[in-house]
Amino acid sequence: MKERSFIFLVIFLVCATVVSAADNVVVIGTGVGKVGTKENVVSIALKNPENVRGVQLQIADQPDWLKADSVMLTSRTDGFMLGYYDAEESLNIILFSTDDDITIGSGAIIDVIYSVSSEAKIGEILKLVSLNTILIDEDGKTLSVQTVNGQFHIQGTAAGVEEADTNVPNRFALEQNFPNPFNPETRIRFSLPKDEFITIEIYNFLGQQIRTLVEEKMKAGVHETAWDGRDGLGRRVSSGVYTCCLHAGEFSATRTMMLVK
Incomplete structure (x- = not known):
């Protein structure tokens, strides 16, 4: 999507009027991938008791070992406009439609395709943290939302790297x-x-x-x-x-x- 369109959608969502409503829930999924690999999928799901017209997400991976190569729509968001930008600190995503809604229900709304840095450490568990989440309805009003953070597990063996220690863990x-x-x-x-x-x-x-x-x-x-x-x-x-x-x-x-x- 062109930069102008992306900026327009950001401004539209930020300027939306806040209203009180039953909580919607955005769940950042759990992913797994080997060091240096591509095409590792993390799904982001939405449970919404009301129709949603637009979504803005800002997600950080901590530590920063992941790069978002692409973001894909799902059947719940088919036909939506999609813009995303993987900045240094976070992945920024915009979903918006002028005609359609994410109808009441639950399920994945996007899939994020990550590649794993060759410098990532085997056995490390990265946090996928929401820095900001905005939902709007068809009237441009902001909806109440809760966000559940996710994780990404670094697995497998990279060239020149030993397998993670399999001894008895030192903590619960x-x-x-x-x-x-x-x-x-x-x-x-x-x-x-x-x-x-x-x-x-x-x-x-x-x-x-x-x-x-x-x-x-x-x-x-x-x-x-x-x-x-x-x-x-x-x-x-x-x-x-x-x-x-x-x-x-x-x-x-x-x-x-x-x-x-």
Whole structure:
């Protein structure tokens, strides 16, 4: 998109009038890629209880080992105008339509295609952080929005680089699920520096516990479990935002996940 069009869309979104509404949720997904590789995809999803006409995103990868090679529309944003610019500090993205809306629902609105620097460190987990998010409706009014940050996992072996250390971890950790957003299943990895009794539970957007994935004593090490998008009775749950909670002794951690259909 031409620079003039990009600037016009930025000005339009910044000048929009703020209104109070039910919260929309933008979820920056989880990605994975090897050192020096290209075509690594991170999806950005939107759960919107109201129609959305325009989106402005500013996303930083911390540390800065990623380069956005392209940004692709999805079926939810087909026909939208798209502009993006990968500046030194952040990736800036504009989505806008004069005729169509991102209709009420949930699911990916764009896919960001990243390449990984040859200087990135294997095993490092980068933060994908929202610096600014703006949504507007068909009247040009700004909508209330929450943003869930994402992660990018550096994996694999590059030339002249050894594999990451696979010894027992030195701290408790709950990693971001992958993929995220997901359908129908997602993987959840966690680290235990010592043998410990743990629980991993899933909660819905209202804070109600819907599933216990793990409830047992486990050995020290890096472990992985999965959630298939079902509750404790085996019923498929609706699309939306869910929370994964790990409790291990005095340690606890949570991660936000988004199920899309």
